[in-house]
Amino acid sequence: xxxxxxxxxxxxxxxxxxxxxxxxxxxxxxxxxxxxxxxxxxxxxxxxxxxxxxxxxxxxxxxxxxxxxxxxxxxxxxxxxxxxxxx
Amino acid sequence: xxxxxxxxxxxxxxxxxxxxxxxxxxxxxxxxxxxxxxxxxxxxxxxxxxxxxxxxxxxxxxxxxxxxxxxxxxxxxxxxxxxxxxx
Numbered sequence: 001x002x003x004x005x006x007x008x009x010x011x012x013x014x015x016x017x018x019x020x021x022x023x024x025x026x027x028x029x030x031x032x033x034x035x036x037x038x039x040x041x042x043x044x045x046x047x048x049x050x051x052x053x054x055x056x057x058x059x060x061x062x063x064x065x066x067x068x069x070x071x072x073x074x075x076x077x078x079x080x081x082x083x084x085x086x087x
Numbered sequence: 088x089x090x091x092x093x094x095x096x097x098x099x100x101x102x103x104x105x106x107x108x109x110x111x112x113x114x115x116x117x118x119x120x121x122x123x124x125x126x127x128x129x130x131x132x133x134x135x136x137x138x139x140x141x142x143x144x145x146x147x148x149x150x151x152x153x154x155x156x157x158x159x160x161x162x163x164x165x166x167x168x169x170x171x172x173x174x
Contacts (some may be wrong), residue, residue, distance in 0.1 A: 019121045074141065
């Protein structure tokens, strides 16, 4: 039972970035999305990934690879909008 | 060294939601923010909190309390904008 709550928690927090990635890639609008948030988040997830790889912890590697897959496109769209002076 | 990468990862991912919370509370604009993302994220973090409380794991309890503190206001502003028909 408790393990199931843990799995549910992991799946929900990991995949929560998928709908935001879909929305951002579709609309390309990011004025209300915080650049600092996605910079911190992506660097943080990359650190988790390094941590998991060095410790050879498959759960940490898997969860953070999936999260990075969704959160990196959001950062890239936001960054390119910012650099191009579109916001 | 590896432990430091773990702590850095935890601090960055936990506090990444703070700048988004500040931005969203200040502007109250959430058109480009995904409701499904913040629903999944907040329920997921609440599950992590339950998991940490039952397992009496202070690191999980602390990290997820802080994240919830930042992510819940974003969900509430988004939800109230949606319910009020402002977007």
